Amino acid sequence: MDCKLCTFQIESLSSTFHGHDLIVDSELELNYGRHYGLLGLNGCGKSTLLSAIGCRELPIPEHMDIYHLTREIEASDMYALEAVINCDEERLRLEKEAEMLAAEDGGGGEALDRI
Numbered sequence: 001m002d003c004k005l006c007t008f009q010i011e012s013l014s015s016t017f018h019g020h021d022l023i024v025d026s027e028l029e030l031n032y033g034r035h036y037g038l039l040g041l042n043g044c045g046k047s048t049l050l051s052a053i054g055c056r057e058l059p060i061p062e063h064m065d066i067y068h069l070t071r072e073i074e075a076s077d078m079y080a081l082e083a084v085i086n087c088d089e090e091r092l093r094l095e096k097e098a099e100m101l102a103a104e105d106g107g108g109g110e111a112l113d114r115i
Contacts, residue, residue, distance in 0.1 A: 006032035008060055017048050028058075 008030045015023040022045030030036065038046040052058055054068025067084035076083070086092070 008064060010058060013058075015045055015048060015052065017045065022048055 008028075010028045013023055013026045013028045014021070038049065040046050050068060051070070053060065054066055054070075056066065060066065067081065069084055069087055071087075073083055073087065078086070
């Protein structure tokens, strides 16, 4: 895999929230296969940065998938990606609807064409 595809880097990142500087002229580099944690005082910009990443407000390459949870979930043995996918209520609703349409259709495929 090309190393350029494995790294996301911003050399001069700044972020403000309601007129307050949260991040000033900082470097952000994320590498494929690594796990990262954000540590800092309340109000220092951790959630704001994650929200900017999740909403693609930063120039993140399109080939990089982003899953951003905006609420906490209970601790479990679930993998992080599995937890994110299970929180996508619209996707779960559509999958359930597709299963019901497939059952009603008897396998003909006409109902599934609507999806």
